[in-house]
Amino acid sequence: MSLSEIQQKKQVIESRSRIREFVFGIQDGLISTVGLLAGVQGATENSLVVIVTGLTAMFSGAISMAAGSYLSAGAQKDIFDKEITDAEKLAEREPYIAAEGLLKALGDEGLTKEQSYRMVKTLLQERNVFLRTFREKVFGLGSAEINQPLPAALVMGLSFVMGAAVPIVPYLIFSGVSAFYVSGLLGGLTLFGVGAFKGRLAGQSLWSAGAQFFLVAVGAAVVGYLIGLIVQYFFPGITIPAG
């Protein structure tokens, strides 16, 4: 790895932390929509109803998930910001205690007392560097841990739409059971692909990571279809397509 790549690595890591929202969004959009469409398909033969239901669920789900991601990331950020402020005030108010805390943290990571002392003594010469190192090492409050609310919400919402769109598209082309099977197949392949993509980023086996996502999707689709059958049982007027 070159020096410039190392220097850019921090930004890469921070952007890759968006993987959480991306995976969550696509997975939830895809699985919830496959399950929903399977259920609606199981209860009715009207493709238009399935498509409208899917699109409604896609947009409302995307907005809901984006809002939830914004609020949860915002809550975490607010709490972390306060903890960071408190950590810096502690270091200002009790410099000896802060220095001792960092000393211990470095010792816990494997440095000798002498090495830790010299490192802390050097850091103390530059207040901002000391404070940043203090909060990262002693309290674990690094910038990669802090999720920015707006980007998190955007990634979540767009990922949800992407995931939800995949099982809806076949209903625009096919009808009846065929649409259902193609929707399920596309959904499964997409989840496998997302799992493999995650596996690539995480240095894992693409096959096992992809298979994990696929198995979860199949389970959700089966449950969705079963719900449709149950609906038909309690509302006998609704027919299920043969095959």
Add this chain to the structure above:
Amino acid sequence: MGLPRVGDHAPEFSAKGFFQGAVNEFSLSDCKGKWLVLFFYPADFTFICPTEVTGFSKLAKAFVDESAAILGVSVDSIDSHRAWAAELGGLEYPLLSDEDKRISAAYGVLSEPDGVALRATFIINPDALISYEVVSHVNVGRSVEETLRVLKALRTDRLCPSDWHPGEPTGDVALKY
């Protein structure tokens, strides 16, 4: 083991110590016939301890003028003391290594949870009896000036009022109470 009381015979000890480039054995019996300031501190290479360790070093001559030796004790190794003394620019008294924690335990100043000595200072008279002792929380450094003042007061062998300083009136011990 509890804290020995003022008036008790100071617990015997013998340990390796580092002083000005050399490692030697130091014991209580070596100090018989003169005053001894024995102070314990938690650890080398920390940010609160150096102020006391260097404080005693800066006033070491004043203690020598009062016929007193100074010995510093912590549970660190001799090698750690060697490096710590160098880091502090050299010290005017020995640092003893109490790695097996026996001395700290004998003087009742071993902090069990941390495995280090508390901040404690003992002034031991020429007959090896404890004349003064003070123990504080590890977070609070001691006053070296106060230790020197107390040593001077003890050496008068007379009654000394609160905050007494050399040159101020003292009283006949027969007048106490």
